[in-house]
Amino acid sequence: MRRPFGRITRLTSASLTKRAIMKIAVTGKGGVGKTIISAYLSRIYAENGFHTIAVDADPSLNLAAIFGKEDSKPMSEMKDIIAERATMGGGLIRMNPYVEDLIDPYAIEIDKNLKLLISGTVKAAGSGCLCPENALLRSLLQELILARNEVIILDMEAGLEIMSRGTIKGIDAILAITEPSYSSVQVTKKLLKFARDLGIKNLYVVANKIKNPAESKFITQNLDVFHQIPYSKGVLKASMDRNFLYRKNGFYKSILGLYNKLNKNV
Numbered sequence: 001m002r003r004p005f006g007r008i009t010r011l012t013s014a015s016l017t018k019r020a021i022m023k024i025a026v027t028g029k030g031g032v033g034k035t036i037i038s039a040y041l042s043r044i045y046a047e048n049g050f051h052t053i054a055v056d057a058d059p060s061l062n063l064a065a066i067f068g069k070e071d072s073k074p075m076s077e078m079k080d081i082i083a084e085r086a087t088m089g090g091g092l093i094r095m096n097p098y099v100e101d102l103i104d105p106y107a108i109e110i111d112k113n114l115k116l117l118i119s120g121t122v123k124a125a126g127s128g129c130l131c132p133e134n135a136l137l138r139s140l141l142q143e144l145i146l147a148r149n150e151v152i153i154l155d156m157e158a159g160l161e162i163m164s165r166g167t168i169k170g171i172d173a174i175l176a177i178t179e180p181s182y183s184s185v186q187v188t189k190k191l192l193k194f195a196r197d198l199g200i201k202n203l204y205v206v207a208n209k210i211k212n213p214a215e216s217k218f219i220t221q222n223l224d225v226f227h228q229i230p231y232s233k234g235v236l237k238a239s240m241d242r243n244f245l246y247r248k249n250g251f252y253k254s255i256l257g258l259y260n261k262l263n264k265n266v
Contacts (some may be wrong), residue, residue: 021050022262023145023170027156028177029187033208035062036235037177038155040255045151046114048259052151053107055144056118057137063155064118067110074120075106075140076133086132086139093132099139103148117144121157145170158187173266174203178223180215185222192223202266206258227261229254 024041028034035058042054056063056074064070075081085097107115119140122133144152168174174195178188188205195203204226207219211231219225232251 021149021151022172022266023152023154024173024175024262025154025156025171026175026177027158027191028175029158029179029184030060032177032179032184033229034175034177035060035066035155036251037175037206037208037229037255037258038063038153039066040252041259042114042151042153043111044256044259045153046111049113050151051113051149052153053103053115053117053144053148054110055152055154056116057121057141058155058157059121061118061120064116067108067116069108069110069116069118072108072118074118075102076120076122076137082132082136086135093135095135097136097139099136099143100147102140103143142170158191168198168200171200172202173262174200175226176203176205177208178205178219179209180207180211180218185219188223227254227258229258 022045026034026038026041038054042052046052054063054067061070061074064072064074081102085099085102086094088094103117107117110116117140119137121137122131141154144154176188176191176195178184192203192205205223207216207223207225207228209231210216210219210228216228219228230250232249234249235251
């Protein structure tokens with residue numbers, strides 16, 4: 001059962017037996033390819049008939065650039081909205097601002113079944129502290145993950161600190177993207193530890209940019225890998241051309257394989 005765009009108002013017994021929606025957070029060290037994976041995965045879900053929102057929640061805003069929306073302002077920089085929804089008199093912060101009515105107006109239509117929401121993140125040092133920007137972003141994530149009935153693909157920064165414990169419980173899969181390098185593997189191990197500390201079980205390692213069996217072996221000896229994606233020269237040109245459905249591209253086919261695994265196993 002595939003539901004139209006909109007907020008969930010009631011879950012029926014049929015919808016609880018087999019979910020037609022997925023909430024996926026994609027994270028990993030910078031440069032490992034998490035943004036392009038997020039873009040392709042979003043496209044494939046939309047192509048298969050699922051209403052999908054791709055969320056750019058990384059400070060670099062690369063997902064917005066891939067979709068050709070690099071000039072759009074992220075919600076984390078919309079000072080008027082932040083002041084209206086997340087601040088109170090006397091310098092107080094409203095910790096659970098109302099955001100339900102913000103997603104549809106600010107979600108940018110990319111293609112059939114696919115929208116982009118540029119949430120951004122707090123760039124200042126100590127972004128984990130209490131501030132109105134973080135309060136708004138946390139509420140947006142909670143609304144997207146816990147209350148919306150679309151497929152949600154979140155392109156996150158390396159950490160998961162912006163998420164609350166309640167939000168994380170609504171995630172169907174956290175994809176930790178890694179590549180065959182020592183530094184990337186170490187970041188992934190730290191991410192896995194952080195996830196375990198939060199009680200997260202549905203975290204899957206995706207090995208990207210695999211060129212040969214030796215690189216595959218290096219990854220699998222250090223991490224429990226859910227899916228491997230081969231290195232592809234064509235993916236860079238395809239992304240620059242914004243030609244995500246380049247079917248002869250081995251990268252596309254591998255992301256399609258990831259899509260099938262997620263739908264089967266999660």
